Amino acid sequence: MTDAQLIRRVIKPALWVLGLAPLLYLLNRTRLGDLGFDPIRTITHFTGRTAITILFITLTVTPLRRLTGWNPLIKVRRLIGNFAFFYALIHFLIYAVFDRELSPVGLGEDIAKRPWITVGFTTFLILLTLAITSPQAMVRKLGKRWQTLHRLIYLAAGLAVLHFTWAQKKDIRLPLIYAAVLAVILGSRLVLRLRIAVRRER
Amino acid sequence: MLINRPPDIKSSDITDERLFWGRREWLASVGLGVAGLALPAIACAQETQGADKLTPYDAVTGYNNYYEFGTDKEDPARNAGTLRPRPWNVVVEGEVKRPATYTVDDLFKGMKPEERVYRMRCVEGWSMVVPWLGHPLKDVIARLEPTTKAKYVEFTTLLDPRQMPGQRRPILDWPYVEGLRMDEAMHPLTILTVGVYGKPLPNQNGAPLRLTVPWKYGFKGGKSIVRIRFTETQPMNTWQRSAPDEYGFYANVNPTVDHPRWSQATERRIGELFRRKTLMFNGYADQVASLYSGMDLRKNF
Numbered sequence: 001m002t003d004a005q006l007i008r009r010v011i012k013p014a015l016w017v018l019g020l021a022p023l024l025y026l027l028n029r030t031r032l033g034d035l036g037f038d039p040i041r042t043i044t045h046f047t048g049r050t051a052i053t054i055l056f057i058t059l060t061v062t063p064l065r066r067l068t069g070w071n072p073l074i075k076v077r078r079l080i081g082n083f084a085f086f087y088a089l090i091h092f093l094i095y096a097v098f099d100r101e102l103s104p105v106g107l108g109e110d111i112a113k114r115p116w117i118t119v120g121f122t123t124f125l126i127l128l129t130l131a132i133t134s135p136q137a138m139v140r141k142l143g144k145r146w147q148t149l150h151r152l153i154y155l156a157a158g159l160a161v162l163h164f165t166w167a168q169k170k171d172i173r174l175p176l177i178y179a180a181v182l183a184v185i186l187g188s189r190l191v192l193r194l195r196i197a198v199r200r201e202r
Numbered sequence: 203m204l205i206n207r208p209p210d211i212k213s214s215d216i217t218d219e220r221l222f223w224g225r226r227e228w229l230a231s232v233g234l235g236v237a238g239l240a241l242p243a244i245a246c247a248q249e250t251q252g253a254d255k256l257t258p259y260d261a262v263t264g265y266n267n268y269y270e271f272g273t274d275k276e277d278p279a280r281n282a283g284t285l286r287p288r289p290w291n292v293v294v295e296g297e298v299k300r301p302a303t304y305t306v307d308d309l310f311k312g313m314k315p316e317e318r319v320y321r322m323r324c325v326e327g328w329s330m331v332v333p334w335l336g337h338p339l340k341d342v343i344a345r346l347e348p349t350t351k352a353k354y355v356e357f358t359t360l361l362d363p364r365q366m367p368g369q370r371r372p373i374l375d376w377p378y379v380e381g382l383r384m385d386e387a388m389h390p391l392t393i394l395t396v397g398v399y400g401k402p403l404p405n406q407n408g409a410p411l412r413l414t415v416p417w418k419y420g421f422k423g424g425k426s427i428v429r430i431r432f433t434e435t436q437p438m439n440t441w442q443r444s445a446p447d448e449y450g451f452y453a454n455v456n457p458t459v460d461h462p463r464w465s466q467a468t469e470r471r472i473g474e475l476f477r478r479k480t481l482m483f484n485g486y487a488d489q490v491a492s493l494y495s496g497m498d499l500r501k502n503f
Contacts, residue, residue, distance in 0.1 A: 036276065037265040037472050038328060098475055109465075116463060166463070169326060170444065171273040171373055 003072040011076055019083035022050045023090075040098045044091060051087035052160045052178060055127075058084055059157060059185050066192045078134050081153070085131040092124050116166030119159050126156040157182055254321065257330035261472050263404045267324065268425060269373055270359065270366035271406065277368075278406035285365050285426065287409035296432040297352035306396075306410050313337050315396055320416035323455045323484045327477075329469045334414055335397030340388045348384075352432035356381040357413050357424040374440050380413060380424035381437030381451065385493055391416055391486060394427075417486040419453045450503040454494065455484035459503050 001009070026046060029035055035042045058081040065073040100106040110117045130150055132138070139146050161182055165175035268278035271285075292309055295301045315335045323329045343355070361377035363369040369376045386392060395414045396403055403409040408425025415422050421441050431437075441449035448462050457467045457480040468477035483490050494502075 037261045038275075038470065040470065040475060041328075099470075099477060101476060114463060114465075170269075 003070075004075075007072050007075050012079060015076055015079055015083075019054070019080070019086075022046070022087065040094060044094050047087045047091040047094065048164065051084050051091055051127075052157075052164060054080060054084035054087060055153070055157050055160060056178075056181060056185055059153065059182075059189070063185070063188045063192055066196070082131055082134060085127040088124050088127050092121075116163055119166065120163035123156050123159040123163060126152045126159070130156070154186070157186075254331050255473070256319070256333060257472050259399045262330060262332050262398060263407060265330075265472060266406050267326075267420065268368075268406055268408070270368045270376075270378065270426075272368050273373060279404075281367055282405035284367065285360075285405040285409065287403075287405060287426070290410045290428075292411070292427060293429045294346050294431075295429065296356075297349045297434060298432045299347040299349060309342060309411075310337050310394075310396070313341060316393075317400070318391075318393055318414070318416075320391075320414060321481075321484050322414075322416070322420050323469055323480065325419035325421055325449070325453065325461065325466075327464060327466070327469050328472055329480075330472050333399055334393065334395045335400060335403075336393035336395035336414060338390055339392045339394050339413070340390065342394055343387060346430070346432075348432040351434045353384055354381050354433045354436055355384065355387045356429075356431040356433055356437035357427050358429035358431070359424050360426045360428045375443055377428075378424060378440045379437060380422055380439045381433075382413075382415065382422075383436075383493075386415065389490060389493065391489055395423075417455055417483040417490045419455055421449070422453050452494075452499075452502045454490075454499065454503075455480060455482070456499055456503070457482060459500055 026043065030039070030043075058077060061073060061077040061080065065071060096102055096107060100110065111121045112118070130153060133142060133146065133149060142149065161175060161179050164178060165172050168175060264279045265275045266278040267275065268282065271278040271281040288306075290306045292304050292306065293302075294304060315337055317333055317335055319331060319333045321329060322332050339355075348355075357380045359378035360366065361369065382392070393414050395408070395412045396410065398404070398407055403412065405426075408423070408427075411427050412425040413423045413427065422439075436451055439449075439451060441453075442451055455466075460466050466480055469480045470477050481487070
């Protein structure tokens with residue numbers, strides 16, 4: 001099997017299964033009536049955390065590619081990134097429908113007045129933009145600007161963790177763990193980049 | 203005048219649990235809603251708007267904020283087994299003629315607990331309707347005979363990290379302290395709660411005795427009380443100490459004064475999908491608004 005076949009026939013189908021697993025898990029818990037006493041809250045929190053987790057995984061693709069030297073890995077990045085957007089979309093829709101009943105005034109007020117929602121909504125808009133511009137055709141169309149635009153994923157990751165932290169009443173241990181993981185991922189990218197720069201100088 | 207229960211919650215609401223949506227049945231409707239944001243679930247949810255149905259016992263005792271046992275809503279029910287609510291002493295001190303240590307039984311000797319169906323509105327934006335069992339605080343205070351200097355009452359929760367594992371971490375400044383102005387404490391709606399749904403108070407709800415002040419956010423209701431202190435000056439309550447810009451001393455339910463980070467205009471009643479409008483003083487304005495006439499409720503939040 002060639003690398004391209006491996007990606008297409010094994011890795012991508014596996015990623016589809018993994019990417020849909022959180023949704024299936026949530027639907028199964030819903031079916032069992034196992035979403036706790038405030039199901040909307042449970043779903044909102046679960047999809048939010050899942051979106052951040054998958055966003056983080058997206059950010060590990062490039063470091064993994066550098067570490068392993070296996071370049072075809074880059075072909076799975078778009079799929080993973082779009083799953084992150086998918087869960088952010090559910091997260092946003094659940095909030096918009098059940099907390100704000102799709103009221104433009106209610107949503108506008110939240111986004112304008114409450115900084116943690118402003119931050120969350122900004123994150124959502126970034127992910128939406130990246131998802132819309134993710135197809136090959138858009139990559140070709142945007143050319144060099146595509147790379148620049150898609151660097152916004154770093155901003156989205158940072159803002160997502162800020163949104164998560166800000167949403168807590170008092171206990172921010174879990175968001176801080178997410179922040180630490182993000183620091184490690186971004187740190188590893190920096191280290192790898194520096195190593196490449198050093199190698200080139202030699 | 204003794205107000206047994208607010209006039210808008212009828213006694214017929216109290217007893218028949220079978221009439222309320224079973225949790226399973228209800229969650230199945232949530233399932234429909236989630237699967238495709240389907241219309242039936244939305245229609246179901248809207249039919250219940252406005253009514254005050256009792257929140258089922260398993261929700262009242264399974265979805266709690268009691269940081270002494272952990273910060274997740276399910277933690278108290280899981281972890282509160284370590285609390286030993288009997289025997290239990292309550293120290294009464296400060297501006298009072300008979301400072302003493304009472305056992306719970308002595309504190310309420312000769313008094314019969316009353317059932318009070320109250321709305322409970324959490325500062326986080328969710329709410330319940332709970333059939334508490336308790337004693338009017340004013341009757342207990344009358345027995346303790348505070349002096350004329352007593353302007354406030356302070357309630358302190360047990361401090362014992364062995365019984366309360368959440369106290370091993372400094373999430374809040376332990377022990378938990380809450381307080382009321384004397385007229386709030388003497389208000390007939392204010393009770394010292396000893397039970398719920400006709401049963402003794404479960405540990406996770408603040409056994410063996412807790413404060414219930416239905417027109418204030420839930421955090422004003424100190425749980426597992428070991429000290430009642432009458433003071434001349436306003437007590438510093440725990441959440442105000444923790445975040446003075448977000449939580450004040452009064453903490454009256456008020457849809458027009460937002461929490462700095464979120465709106466207080468609406469709430470999600472546990473058991474419902476959509477949010478409902480939050481009522482001024484949690485719907486008890488007729489009974490308590492006069493306590494705050496002339497006060498700027500934006501400043502005294």
